[in-house]
Amino acid sequence: MMRAADILFDPLLPWMAIWIACALSALLVGLALWRGGRGWWLRGLAAIALLVAIANPSYQVEQREPLSDFVLMVVDRTASQQIGARAEQTDAAIARVTEAVAALPDTELRQVILRDGDDNAGSLAMSALAELAAEQPRARIAGAVLVSDGLVHDIARAPDLPAPLHLLMTGQEEDWDRRLTIKSAPAFAIVGEEVTLTLRIENSGAVPEGAGGLVTLMVGVGAEEPFPVQVPVGQDLDMPLTLSHGGMNVVRLEVDAAEGELTDRNNAAVVQINGVRDRLRVLLVSGEPHAGERTWRNLLKSDSSVDLVHFTILRPPEKQDGVPVTELSLIAFPTRELFLEKIDEFDLIIFDRYKRRGILPMIYLDNVRNYVERGGAILVAAGPDFATADSLYRSPLSEILPAMPTSRVIEQGYRPQITETGNKHPVTEGLDRLFPSVEDSGEPGWGRWFRLVELEPERGQVVLSGIEERPLLVLDRVGEGRVALLGSDHAWLWSRGFEGGGPQMELLRRLAHWTMKEPDLEEEALTATAEGLDVTLTRRTLGETPEAVEVTAPDGQVQVVPLTEAAPGRYTGRFSGEEPGLYRLVEGELTGVVALGPAAPKEFEQTIASAEPLADMLAARRGGAVRIEEGLPRIRQVREGRTAAGRGWIGITPRGAYQTADVTIIPLVAPLLFLLLSIGLMLGAWLREGRR
Template identity: 30%
Template sequence: MLHDVTPAPDTPFNDWDIVATSAWPAWVHALAVVAVVFALALSWTSTRGAPLRLRLGLLSLRAVLGALLVCLLLQPGRRLLATSRQPDRVVVAVDTSASMAVGEGNQQRVRRAATAALAVIDDVTQREPPFAPEVWLFDDTLKKAGVDDLRALADGARPAQGPATRVALPLEAVIEADGGARAPLGGVVVVSDGGDTTGLPVALTTDLRERAARLGGSDPPAPLHAVVVGADASFQDVVVDRVVADEFAFVRNPMTVEVTLRQRGYGDQAVPVTLAEDGVLVAKNEVSFAGEATVKTTFTLTPQRSGKHLYTVQAAVLAGEAIAENNRADFTVKLIRDRIRVLQVTGRPSWDERFVRRLLKENPSVDLISFFILRSTTDISGAHNSEMSLIPFPTRELFTEQLGTFDVVIFQDFNYRPYQMGIYLQNVADYVKNGGGFLMLGGDLSFSEGDYDGSPVADVLPIRLRPGHGHTDVEDFVPVVTDAGRRHPVTDIGGVVDTGAGNGNPFAALPPLQGLNLSAGLQPDAVALLTHPAQNDDNGASQPVIAVRDVGRGRSVAITTDTLWHWALPQAANGRGSPSDAHRRLLANTLRWLIRDPELSHVKLTLDAPGDIARGVEPGAPVTAEIRAFDARYDAEPGAKVRLTLQPLDTAGARQAPVVVQGETGADGTFRAPLHPQGPGAWRVRVEVEKAGQAIGFDEDVFVVRAASLERLYGEARPELLAALAAAGGGQAVDVDDVEGLPFVDHGRVRVHRQKTEPLWNRPAALALVALIAAVEWWWRRRRGFA
């Protein structure tokens, strides 16, 4: 019984029960019961020796008397109740998304759905006992409605135009809203075409199945019924239902794309399915449905170019298809290098070379080509070259034919002059300016000591070299991190060592370094990340230990010591029992920065649109581009010029002129621009940022504008999904023309409208009864000679 009293003075009393009205505390009642038990025991012992029949008679009278006295203490009363049967709720949820507008006149899906919902309401309200219907309308949101709204939908006065469909939304909302003082749930009826746009599979999700099975939180649970609209036998369509591909893939490695096709009305017909990359056909399969509603096909390809690329799955449009736009699915894959190709040229073996080479070889993402120059053309070998086991250094091949195939070139303690390499240094400089990465490590044969002053390589280094030799220092030192170094990704090794000893500077907590190649100072556009604590350059600034520079489209790094390997020794772990990770992190960060890893870019492009942009942009929806620019120190770069280009990727749109947007970053280094792609298809956004005529960087991204709205693409009815939902909820899936007689749960809950209590204990008859029983017991005991 539900004691939710609602004042209704005119409702007659139709039920009653007995209640205790005593205000005495419980301990008083307990004490009374103890007293009665004591009186009974006293009565029994005081009649010892008398006939058993007499003893039992006296004990019974005293027990009745004691019970009456306890009852009077409880002050019984009769509670009069005015009640009514509370009907269980039946939620009727009607789909009003745009796909429900399919059909003409009275055969329009939404009109048939509303008519069916009205029939369900008439049915449940005329049952005995009746149910209380609740009307909900849903698409991608849920709203309460009424019978008048259903009549408007049934008459065609209210259109179905919701932007998307969440078939499971009514179920989720019922579960969240159920409970409290609301009437119990008798069942849920979902009236829909099943055209879910969230990608809900027929198997549903585990959580959804479990929650549907416990609908209403009662025993038995409330059933979930589905009324299917639009499952016409004449409807024909082929849908690219799902595409499964990794968001990231490796260049020159096989990539698999799994495509799920769904058909209705085509039986065992075959359909060609193609896969295109940036509008260029790369694979084709012939798929036969063989009478199945759903089939899968797989494409395997080996991409060759890095970057973000558009892939298009296209199923041929068959004769009589209701929706041609859903035969295509576009998606993007970011193709990245599987390995970084590194050329390491070393003048002679050393501890620094050994540690660097070991880290490069252990890194699975690095493809290392390493050369040790152990003899020059001027060395006297005492034997003919054909008798030597050392191979000649392939100077011309490396620095003319193969140089462009490397991502990073490392010169480590290497003097070029003895190997007649001077004519190739311009190639190295051009390689850097055209996008390559160059790293020079310190040593007795590096920088000025390697005769690089005045060479083309000196022009691309981050530091200015001093002429001649003898520009070295051999003292121990602890490098000082600069403000730029605290923010730069190259020197971001936080967390790999204890920093307490260095007041937040991880390098101060590492073992000291020994030896430094001295320079004249930084190039004008270079940045020092670590500096020497005592040595100064020609301008009085601290000598750089690690410096970085952007050179044209490439980058260069100078590390002016050959003892960074100290940071790989066990003592660098500050007593933690394992070798420090600082050396590995620093070298890995340097490689990532040199190859312009997108995560370390000076320009970040972010695209945003209503909904999930990864699933495609609705036709006509705006796309917002946000560009963030950073300077060499990775601070926000205000006042930078931004050039943004929007270009269609599809072959059909290749003749369209690109849309160009120009602007300038604000004080926070950010620039935002709305983009309005003209038509469906794939679009590439490229942003280039510069300041004072110097390029800061670029970034690009790809997005897809759908050929039609999600409701149009998922416009076919899916009775199998509704049937699965009903089965999970213990209900039935019925046709829109057969909705009567659906079973629901009646919990039999009663609502109390008003009540009144009449005392029974203070009536003369009750008091007279107590007095009579007490007198009879006293008279009988006295007559038999008992006290």
């Protein structure tokens, strides 16, 4: 308990009036003295008595209880503080500060733990310190201690502390690290055309000899096998890259961890580039004019992104109509140029009711087969001629076609049905929902077809069936390419709106994108979508129930995510990431990646501990930075305004805060008594001067 005394005033008039009265009193007393009045001193005493009575002074005695001071401590437990021995250093610093503050008189410790945020904002230590300081009375804050690697990302949020600020810095002098950064990358790129990424690999810290030179950079796009590239360290590098498919392409870049480097968390980067096709180049080969030929042409021409080359046989060689060749206005089609020299420029070749007539030699068709095996795609819309001896199946294309004709053509009305495999296949999945059945018949609501070329599947997947579940649409992979065989030439009825029409445009779009190997239409695929740190896994398959997915977090921890069936052939699972970074997915032979935030979070942009970011702030608050590896400092009290850091010690300034327990006020004057005294003195002055 402390005791404090003070003189208080409770004036009867405003202070301005009192000061004016003081000035007038001094003037009148001075005038009396100048004129030689014998009672001037009595007049002065009278004025003083009157002014004291108006000021009404009192004597105040306070009983004070001293309050303890607060030392604030912010403990950085973000991701960069888990590198190496930093977590152990942090624990040791907490123990030392806690013990030292407890040994100081009337001093308490207030601390807050700083964790990683969801927005990849980095170490917000100053925000945490400002919030902690706002919770304490400013008059009781004696000092602040930050246990961190010094890599703070919100310096502008630093609070105005009335006491010293100190940094106990983790890390070691010999730390060094290698980092991969993406300097620039496009958000969009044209499929098949070269795009350039600018990246840099640099070393920082106490880099050992021999750590520079060339290093191996692994580059992977999506689920493709990564390939190695030798790149220099410490230089900006322009790396060309070509996207193989449309949609979102996840480009993975990774440098192997070097011996002795601090962490490999910043050795990888992920770039997401949306692949767009400049033009879809389609070659449509029509065997003869028929009702559906113009439908195919109109469908393809209606899409502005399609470049169509249409080859139609209007006058076959066997036609004998007596017209001289010199009078024909038909233009010779450049078949050699298209089918031999420029065939690889097409993304898709459609054979619409085409049959062998000698116009396309076998060597041309054999080149089409080679084109598919190299990665091309064909769609065969079979007409009645496909079941004859002139069928395309009786050509080199038989080696890549997934079904053979039985020579039977059935002409009967039927509605195409999606098979059990078709319900799983992304080309036909959900097509029936576009034309729901009006009745509870279980059949799709689209119109009927009236011709079916009977097929006997040899390989591939039957996704649509016709009369008595006979194969209608068969899909297959051949080498690097894709093949689709449609056993009817009546798809045009859907476009014409017969019996309500059907999704011919959507079916053709999906077929084209499937042949273009778009990731969204792959039968066997493992994909992931992220919303914040929550990830949804999607596994497509035409086979049995897939196994659980192994998810490897950025820190190397592995968790197993089970999958549940969401729809036929589609299984989903969910997990939440503990921190931003690159997560690797494995299910059987399928692999994938998903980036939560950047692959290397902000915490790992700079990993070498440094007091440089906080240097100005520490100096302004008379604090210091101490490396924990050099020894933990003592904590002692220093007077306010003095330097609060030295060799082996840091200081706090006692604030002397207190709480008033009791107040006693004793009036020093009785206003009425002093008023009578003033009147008496004034009367005495008058009598003294009047007697003269």
